Amino acid sequence: MPSRRARVMGSVRLRTTLAATVIVAVALCIGSAILISRFRASLDHNRRSAAVVRAADIAALAGGGRLPPVLGLPTQDATYAQVIDSSGQVVAASANIAGQAPLGPPAPPRSTVEVKRIARSPLDQDSRQMLVVLPAGTAARPLTVFTGYSLVTSDFAVRDVTLGLLIGLPLLLLVVAGTSWMIIGRALRPIETIRAEASEITSLGLHRRLPEPPGDDEIARLAATMNHMLARLEAAHDQQKDFVADASHELRSPLASLRAQLEVGLAGGSATDWETTVVGALAEEARLEVMVRDLLLLARLDQTPRTHDRIDPVIDLIDITRTDLAARPIRAGIAVAADLCGGAVVRMPKELARRLVGNLVDNASRHASHHVSVTVATRDGWVALTVQDDGPGVAPADRGRVFERFTRLDDARAFEEGGAGLGLAIVKDIVTRHGGTVAFVDCAVGARVEVRLPLADGTQPVPGASEMAASHTR
Amino acid sequence: MRLLVIEDEKRLAGALKRGLEAEGFAVDVALDGQQGDWLAAENRYDAIVMDIMVPKLNGYQLCARLRERGDWSPILMLTAKDGEYDEAEALDTGADDYLSKPFSYVVLLARIRALLRRGRMRRPAVLTCGDLILDPATRRCTRGRVEIDLTGREFAVLEYMMRRPGEVVTKSDILDHVWDFGFDGDPNVVEVHMSALRRKIDRPFAINSIETLRGSGYRLIDGDA
Structure with a gap:
């Protein structure tokens, strides 16, 4: 028996919980990564548009020749602006970078707006710094507008969101794992109960039954x-x-x-x-x-497979019956009459067919007063073997029981050689294992036992005929 | 000594008859339970050998019937069954001995001799005294139709007295037979159990079946008389 620890490690409960948690964790991580990168891109984009619009505003002022020497800017943002002419001379600047050197070389004429990253800002900030470069002015006096901005606020925002996710995700995973563990445990509890009960049931306690949980799951x-x-x-x-x-x-x-x-x-x-x-x-x-x-x-019969898994030789039941009756020592005072019509071929090993006929005739002659008659006939794709005696007969209540092993009816026990009660059990085994039926049927005097076996001439037996015979067995 | 053999196997019965007659017994053979019942009613046998599985009336039924009508012939049961419960049931129905088939003829003879030594003494499987009934096999005690709940010690004291109805039993008899050698207590413990028994088997039925004989002991009598 594995240790408790090994059982927990190998349990469906643990594995399912782990799988659920891992799947949720992977999904959440991917989701968070996408969220953060989109968030950052969106923040960056907003800042950039604002800076470009601001540069365009300054360019418009410059184009109109109304450029003030100090560029007014919203001060709360860490932004700045500068305008230089084609020789690199600072023409105007925002108040926070007044007097500083040009932020870059003049833009080549007829170039479009350019946004680039710069290593350090004139405001001495550590965060990521971006610079918009926009050509402006007239053809006679080309100017270059610089507007700079920092991404420090979007970095802070991204950092806050990341921190929130780092704290929130593990908590969420814990909840997922705990809930899965509980739900799976509850679902598996009846199985554990059933298992424990089943392991208690041995060959000595087969009368016990497993607890059946309510419902139909x-x-x-x-x-x-x-x-x-x-x-x-x-x-x-x-x-x-x-x-x-x-x-x-x-x-x-x-x-x-x-x-x-x-x-x-x-x-x-x-x-x-x-x-x-x-x-x-x-x-x-x-x-x-x-x-x-x-x-x-x-x-041996118990180990023989059923008919359809096996191919038996074709034999003539008439021959078998005739040989058996000729060779059988019959009790004194009993006459055996036979009525055998030809063509009664069945699939069955010869020695089993001999036992079948022999046991029935033995049984009948043991109980007969004077006469036993044996009939073999074919009809509707079946071979019918009927053995009739004029003895005391079998009560309808006992007709099923006599085919069970070791059943000896009380009056049969009184006979000198009553047998052990196996003869008819063997008959029934042989017949059912070859696709046939056997039953005691009603008759005026004595007992009449009727065996039906499928005819082996290639035709299909008519099912109704078999059911008719089978209904006597019940 | 006259024996009855009830056995449905004719050759076995015949062999037993030949063998036992050679030993000097007079032997009657019955081939079924009814015949055996009839023979036992007509004659007083010194011992009966019966197979349990015989037609018409089986060994258990026959044994119970014989004991019921006061036939105390020693009975030896034979059976081809080998279950321990079959053996216990046979003995509890009133049989005196049990042999499972196939048996040794020498052992059969020795057991028959042992049974003959016991004689036709009354030795009921279920003890009765008036309407008080005590069954040692199922450990049940009833008076009339009322079931009486007894402790183990009370049961043992009552069983000892019921096996000697009408006899005087002394306190030390009871101590000797109900308590083991290791008991070293007060002999008054017998009085305690006796009054407990009276409270259970006599008082609720307004009967006085346990008599105290001052100075000598107790006597169990049929309380109705």
């Missing part, structure tokens, strides 16, 4: 699905347990009888009738042999 559906799975597991487990208990019971009885007969024989010494003992022991051995054979066959 994914988690509720998951819990419901897992509970259905548990129910199926429990049913399979119980069935297996019953089967093992029944099998051990049915195997112990002949063993007990065998051992008692042999030990009684030994204890009796010379007085023992050894022939009786050996005949009795052999009878128990035969019982065990049949049971082991049947159990092995059932185990």
Whole structure:
């Protein structure tokens, strides 16, 4: 089991929270960068337009020949202006730079407005300094207008916004992370409950069920699905347990009888009738042999895939039935009649078909008073094998039960060789595994069991016929 | 000694009959529960060997029926089941011993001999005295239809007395059988439990079933008489 720390590090909750936070952080950083750069550009642009307009105003004054020696400017801005003539002589300047040297060389004639960055300002400011250079005056007296401005206010504004973002963004991210952690935790809590409960459920506690959260969301559906799975597991487990208990019971009885007969024989010494003992022991051995054979066959059938995953040889059920009836030792006083019409081909391994016919005839002749009749016929794409006896019959309530493993009806137990109750279970397994149905059907006298198997002559069975037979099983 | 064997496996029953007769027992065989019930009612057997899974009337039902009508023949149950609860249920229904199949014939003989030593003494699985009923298996005590809640020690004292109805039991008998060797307390503890028992099983029903015999001890009687 991983440590608690490792579990937290690897948890969906942590990973989802981290992912959400990282995505939000990246988006916010990109957004902030764009915001700051746009903000700065917009501030710079405003300052620049103001300076250019101011230069144009001065140029207009100069062009009209009404240039004052001291240029009036709004003083609160860190701006200044200067006008020089073509020889570089200062003609006019704003009060804050009066008497200073020219800010640059005269602009070449017929040039347009130019805005450039300068290293230091005449006002000795540290911030970014820009200078607008605009040619003015007349052709006879060309002048050059300089207006300078500082970007210090926009730098301050940008700095304030950046600082605000630097403080605000981490706080916002914390809120995002905390909220995600909480919401995801709440969403995952039922899953953790289900997991904890599921880990408690072992093969010993299959009767337990997972808590199903209310509603119909994914988690509720998951819990419901897992509970259905548990129910199926429990049913399979119980069935297996019953089967093992029944099998051990049915195997112990002949063993007990065998051992008692042999030990009684030994204890009796010379007085023992050894022939009786050996005949009795052999009878128990035969019982065990049949049971082991049947159990092995059932185990093998359990592992055989269903019909459509497998290709079986085509055999004629008529041949099988005829051979079986010819070779079978039938109880004294029982007559077996057969009515076999040709062409009853089915897909099934030969030995399984023999067991199918053999078990049905055995079962019928064990319960019959005098007559057993076996019929094989084909109709509607199905092969119908019917075995009828004139015995006591099977009560409708028991007709499903007799096909379960180890079911022996009470009157069947009274028979000398009642079998272990596996014969009909094997019949049912063989038939259903080959796409057919088997059921006891109503009849006037005795019991009538009807097997239907798909005809293997290439035609498709008529579905209705199968359903008709299947309805008897229910 | 006459034995009844109830077993539906004919060959096993036959072998047991041959073997037990060779040991000098008289043996009757029944192949189902009803036949066994009938034979047991007609004859007084010194011991009964029965399979639990027999047709018509199973071993549990037959055993309960025999005990109900006061047949205390020792019963040995045979079964091919191997669950511990099957074994416990068999013994709690009133069987005296239990063997699971397949069993050793030698052990079967030894157990039958042990059962014969016990005799047909009354040894009920559920103790009764008048309408007071005590079931040691389920640890329930009832009078009439009223369930009585007893502590472990009270239950033990009452069980000891109910196994000796009408007999005088002394305080030191009870101390010896209900308390262990390590108990070194006041013998008056018996009186304390006795008055607690009277308060629970007698007083609410206006019955006096526990008699105090001054100087000798206590006697449990059928309180209605």
